[in-house]
């Protein structure tokens with residue numbers, strides 16, 4: 001009977017969903033035709049609102065159609081209200097759709113009218129009698145899950161509203177995990193909805209323990225903001241910053257599945273335009289590079305005499321020797337620096353030098369000729385022009401960053417800022433080539449300290465203004481000289497391509513904010529001076545050891561902005577059994593953790609294997625068992641020092657070969673990883689923000705011991721599994 005009932009309900013919903021798709025296709029064709037026709041301006045203005053809206057629906061629908069996401073239907077919700085309010089059901093979808101008469105067929109989930117879908121509860125039904133979630137596979141409705149919110153209204157109204165299913169949330173939470181995060185539009189919970197719909201003012205801070213939906217809520221919030229004020233947020237840009245490239249790939253499909261693509265998703269190593277770093281420094285080095293004192297070191301660096309540039313200049317003119325000695329040049333350098341960013345002073349360089357030189361002209365013959373003639377002579381003199389351009393070359397941040405690789409230079413600017421030991425750590429890390437994630441904020445700091453290298457056209461304009469360097473200096477050539485002489489040879493550091501003025505966004509969203517170092521806060525702070533912010537994090541999961549210093553940097557980045565706090569209290573990821581185990585650990589090791597309630601029981605207790613004699617055999621057994629028992633992803637979490645070893649193990653286990661191309665690629669560079677592997681090897685830090693159906697933790701004690709914040713890292717690791725957790729050590 002109940003199956004029959006469910007089938008009948010599904011068929012009825014399918015009919016409605018089909019109607020929505022027919023209408024959607026009609027409006028897409030319509031919008032396309034309008035765009036293709038390229039109507040004249042007046043007509044566009046006349047029908048502006050309509051055309052724009054159709055075009056928007058078209059764009060959003062196209063993106064949603066492109067997304068071949070199995071579980072995610074366009075129409076996912078239905079509200080049956082008290083007949084006294086509305087006799088017709090309301091349908092909720094990823095985007096809004098109207099029919100030819102412009103009646104609403106589907107309400108966009110972000111519209112105010114959809115709010116009640118998320119906020120209504122049995123205690124405060126707000127007119128909702130039945131809330132229904134439609135589960136779909138592409139365009140096919142495969143299930144419905146109902147909740148009865150107001151029995152009395154149902155009795156009173158005498159309507160026929162059957163109740164089907166076991167509840168959408170549990171069905172959604174029990175699904176197997178794949179490599180991407182999915183949107184939760186159908187099952188957003190009331191406390192999450194409040195954070196999602198908070199106005200885009202000041203700073204919205206969303207806190208909560210592991211698995212409470214902070215990330216997914218923040219992404220839905222980005223979609224909400226774009227919907228609520230498209231001009232502001234699409235025009236000004238929305239920046240979403242997460243901890244790693246792996247994490248960004250994990251979350252990248254959520255916004256497109258909501259029809260939104262106008263968002264910049266950047267990992268911390270990619271925040272600076274044109275730069276892409278994917279490797280972390282080891283913890284001891286990361287701790288030095290992340291500390292606020294690096295800002296002082298870099299400020300000093302930016303003010304130094306360019307290594308290799310001339311330190312004096314001498315010229316004969318009208319019987320006189322004019323000398324720019326190192327002391328005088330040092331004073332002139334400081335004078336120029338005091339007027340603003342180094343590169344911005346380029347147009348003033350020649351005049352500053354000429355002023356100082358003219359003061360030395362005291363003889364009659366020289367004075368008689370006059371200043372103008374003096375300037376003309378100098379600017380026509382190849383020796384002077386060459387000196388001026390070599391003394392103050394246009395510099396890009398990567399070049400200046402390269403100066404720090406010289407031990408003597410570093411010890412000079414580092415004096416009293418970083419210890420000798422720290423200098424050695426820095427030098428060692430900069431010796432091996434490519435930029436690390438921790439270097440990126442340092443490079444950014446230098447960009448801001450020296451300013452952009454002027455573009456050629458700007459140069460020409462600036463030079464025209466001074467009237468001093470006419471025809472004399474080819475700045476293009478200067479750039480080449482400076483690059484040739486001072487660029488760090490052989491390094492894969494590309495110069496930032498974006499200009500400082502283009503760095504700002506209208507909204508900045510920081511995920512896993514507890515991990516930002518002070519230097520990273522400074523970097524993201526520069527991108528959000530005029531922005532509203534969403535900041536998401538859980539202090540207990542922090543891997544930055546100096547919490548007060550990070551708090552100060554964060555406060556500076558957000559200075560003057562009003563704070564609105566939201567807290568999430570239910571863990572939707574872990575089974576109750578797994579989370580109890582992790583929470584026990586947090587209490588035992590003294591982490592001051594925010595412990596949410598986990599709602600889903602599986603009857604599977606976490607398994608602790610060990611102490612073991614043969615680690616490889618024990619891990620192999622645990623991974624094989626886990627992979628047999630879960631349908632979705634499996635993460636093998638290892639100490640940093642064991643990553644290659646465990647990858648080699650996994651690559652050599654034939655029974656798991658199909659699921660582990662990443663491990664094979666890690667040990668054999670001729671193998672290409674598929675990127676869709678079910679089984680992956682990760683370090684503790686790599687797991688931040690991610691989740692897997694099964695987790696096998698290798699040598700947990702070593703993870704705990706490998707950094708000052710190892711306990712917080714291990715706590716993160718223990719909260720990544722949805723179904724099965726095994727530790728082997």
Ligand SMILES: Nc1ncnc2c1ncn2[C@@H]1O[C@H](COP(=O)(O)OP(=O)(O)OP(=O)(O)O)[C@@H](O)[C@H]1O
Nearest residue numbers: 184187188189210211212213214215216572573689
């Ligand atoms: N309302 C919801 N309906 C369905 N699934 C949800 C809901 N809220 C959260 N989830 C799921 O719970 C899991 C955890 O969410 P998310 O990763 O956003 O949590 P988090 O708070 O950022 O976690 P952590 O801090 O541990 O990284 C995800 O799979 C997410 O889809």
